Amino acid sequence: MSRLSGKTAVVTGGGSGIGLGAAKRFVEEGAFVYLFGRRRAQLEDAVNQLGDNARAVSGSITDQADLDRLYETVKSERGSLDILFANAGTGAFARLGEITPEHYDQIFDVNVKGTVFTVQKALPLMSEGGSIILTGSSTGVMGTPAFSIYSATKAAIRNLARSWALDLKGTGIRVNVLSPGPITTELALEVLGDEGISAIGASTVLGRMGEPSETGAVAAFLASSDSSFMTGGEVFVDGGLAQV
Template identity: 50%
Template sequence: MTEKLAGKVALITGGNSGIGLATAQRFVESGAYVFITGRRQDSLDAAVEKIGKNVTAIRGDVSNLTDLDRVVAIVEQEQGRLDVLFANAGSVEFAPLGSITEKHFDKIFNTNVKGLLFTVQKALPLLTEGASIILNASISSIKGAQALSVYSATKAAVRSFARNWTLDLKERKIRVNAISPGIVPTPGYNLMGLSEEQVQKFVESQTSKIPLERVGTPDEIAKAVVFLASDDSSFVNGIELFIDGGMAQI
């Protein structure tokens, strides 16, 4: 594999499973040194073992600003800089209008909006000129979904961040792009309160809506993130890259 990220230092939030873990593996295979964060130590330990080399795991919750300070301090102490930031950590739960609680709202916005914003802002001093920031949004940024209005609103905010931060950071030549995955089964689906059987039924119900007639894989998303992190995308800035098999494009 060509080392498209040779010598680069990257931080991936939520890098202990799913898309984050697949991306961490791709980054290391592409020559980068990677820091990953997650809330569960056992999951982080398993991720480090799977990645195998050039990785440091830091336990922390992106919605906790003290945790974010500690993450940035460790990156600065160990590597002194960041060339790539993949703000990937996110949270999702179903709640139809009429049953949305303040607790639900706060949980989703604190992780997906507040956490993402302060992840990027606190990492800014470490980001090199010409660095790449990738934000994990969702096809929900443009597509309605039953019982996911709060989650969808957070992902629309993420897309807006990419547009605005592209301008805020232009003097430093830092590129900011968003990815919007479609249906990509990950362990996060189970965290929505769904059983394995319910996840499978959901996936099957969505497949017919995808022109490629299949769901995506975390590694397919990871390969797109590698592109946005590398010099191959040196003139790509401020976009929302849909990785959804065409689901939100028709």
């Protein structure tokens, strides 16, 4: 397929997991993709997998100068931006009574503040037909023990998309949320461990974990004109976990 032929995309958190799964699908469908993330070696490995239509830019979404450098690179090399997959995020467990200011600040700074400025700084490069995709989570609509702060950030992401869809009215730029459930990623393994991965996979209606290629397929749909009448929406890729 070539639904994204000639398009330029940025994927934050693009070195592994859901971000890399989306980047692979974007490249397969004809896009040129900038991978943005903190770990340079991991990004270079990802670019080697993707080939000539991918480029790595290292940095953090919590650093304003890093974001400026990312978009300056896109502007100088490609001129404009068609697709932004604001995917970078972090998470950690802490039960009520054990939540620290450091825990709160780290997760909100990355997942909410980082996403806000990732999107805002991209806007001058985007125009009619542009697609912004935010990574939400099934936890944004569920109660999850010891995961309240992360879950709250993903509920915030959902409202950002609704509000930004109104802010972007008349521009032709769309914004939607892709909300994964349990996906086999490096972050999921770090947070849940092997036993947790097995348990949560078994708890889905489909009885398994999802794969980054499956979230990547939905990201490509949201990036393409196939979703041209969608904005302010949310698509769950969660094996039914938060749906029934």
